[in-house]
Amino acid sequence: MPYTAEPWRIKVVEPIRIPTREERERAILTAGYNVSLLRSDEVYIDLYTDSGTNAMSDRQWAGMMIGDEAYAGSSSFYRLEAAVQRYYGYPHVIPVHQGRGAENILSRCLVRPGSHIPGNMYFTTTRAHQELNGGSFHDVIVSRAHDPSSEHPFKGDVDLDALERLIHKVGADTIPYVSVAATVNMAGGQPISMANLTALRELTAQHRIPVILDAARAVENAWFIQQHEPDWGEHSVAEILWQMCALTDGACMSAKKDSYANIGGWLAVRDPGLAEQARNLVVVYEGLHTYGGMAGRDMEAVARGIEESVQEDNIRARIQQVAYLGERLIQAGVPVVRPIGGHAVCLDAAAIMPAVPRDQFPAQTLAAALYLDSGTRGAERGVVSAGRDPVTGENRHPRLELVRLAIPRRVYTRSHLDVVADSVIRTAQHCQAVTTGLSFTHEPATLRFFQARFAPVPAGSADGVSGPYTALTAAQKG
Structure with missing residues (x-):
């Protein structure tokens, strides 16, 4: 792959030293x-x-200066909400301090003792929240994801046969949702294909099982789809990201990844009932539903980072x-x-x-x-x-x-x-x-x-x- 010049220039530097x-x-x-x-x-x-270690842009730093620190109804929240709705497409947005806050709220809403949560390979904090609420994680990623030498371009795909066997074994009513990471962190940042995500949506719809996306690096996943999946090369990364999300019922987001922010995240869903339940819990565990553990300046940085991420x-x-x-x-x-x-x-x-x-x-x-x-x-x-x-x-x-x-x-x-x-x-x-x-x-x-x-x-x-x-x-x- 050619290595072209970076699309930015350096304005501020942070000194570092080499320990002996x-x-x-x-x-x-x-x-x-x-x-x-x-x-x-x-x-x-x-x-x-x-995660949270990225360099923010001048626009993000400038945005932090106009952060609205109101406890209730912060205008910065509404700018964040609009950015999520525009680029990710979910109507209901609940801010949290970072991704694991969204995982906690989602698990408390949906996971019960005896629940089974299938996913395309575990992530540490995701599985911890599922298990702490009485659930059991089941890995249904394709077998090639476990082979580090495999050059398959979409090793994040869900093994649909394995998922269907699990549904028949434990019953659809014990599966609160399918957890889909895009990309799959524990597999080395491997993407899921649009074709597989579409087929997953068709299968889960038959059993009325929601699909929840781990969207922390979904922009990177969209880029891989654009580069490697037939029929998607002429679409923009922003268009592909929107379509990926359209195949899911909600998302947990750590804005410390793709959105270039140092802190922040959100939980977004389509079901208004689930959104109401999540808003009630976010008040208990994170903060009011219009700041969710973030300062107004952080919400401004995330909103601008979302726009920059899809460029x-x-x-x-x-x-x-x-x-x-x-x-x-x-x-x-x-x-x-x-x-x-x-x-x-x-x-x-x-x-x-x-x-x-x-x-x-x-x-x-x-x-x-x-x-x-x-x-x-x-x-x-x-x-x-x-x-x-x-x-x-x-x-x-x-x-x-x-x-x-x-x-x-x-x-x-x-x-x-x-x-x-x-x-x-x-x-x-x-x-x-x-x-x-x-x-x-x-x-x-x-x-x-x-x-x-x-x-x-x-x-x-x-x-x-x-x-x-x-x-x-x-x-x-x-």
């Missing part, structure tokens, strides 16, 4: 080998997430930057999820560290090793993120064991990505020799990947290596 090797060693030890617990000033290039040059530059990093790693032979997704490059930790047992967390180990090498922070998306089975208490073993390098929008230059690529290539080479990983020293009950702590598992090899980081350091110094 000694500083990084102290930092990762203090953080219990969990990059989630690193301080931001201990990180050089931060690819932990693309063709903006989304093209976004996808090209992610693809550039991915192609550099592919050319160097680093195992990554293919094809490259919309928001991140995902390293196949199981292939990079084949000798590390899954219950010693290869992705967690690789993320810490990458930080030690260059100060680059990624995010574990494997066994640690998957959590434990609530019945057996055993670690869940997702088929993908990944380190996600999520690229914030409009933040880093190509030079930064070259530093990351060089570090990943170097770290992947060293980690081939690592035979042990990490074990828990502290394990939270919920969403453990955020606050867990670990220690290296001593290796029992005859060469006397005491753990993965000793082995890595020795390889680097050698």
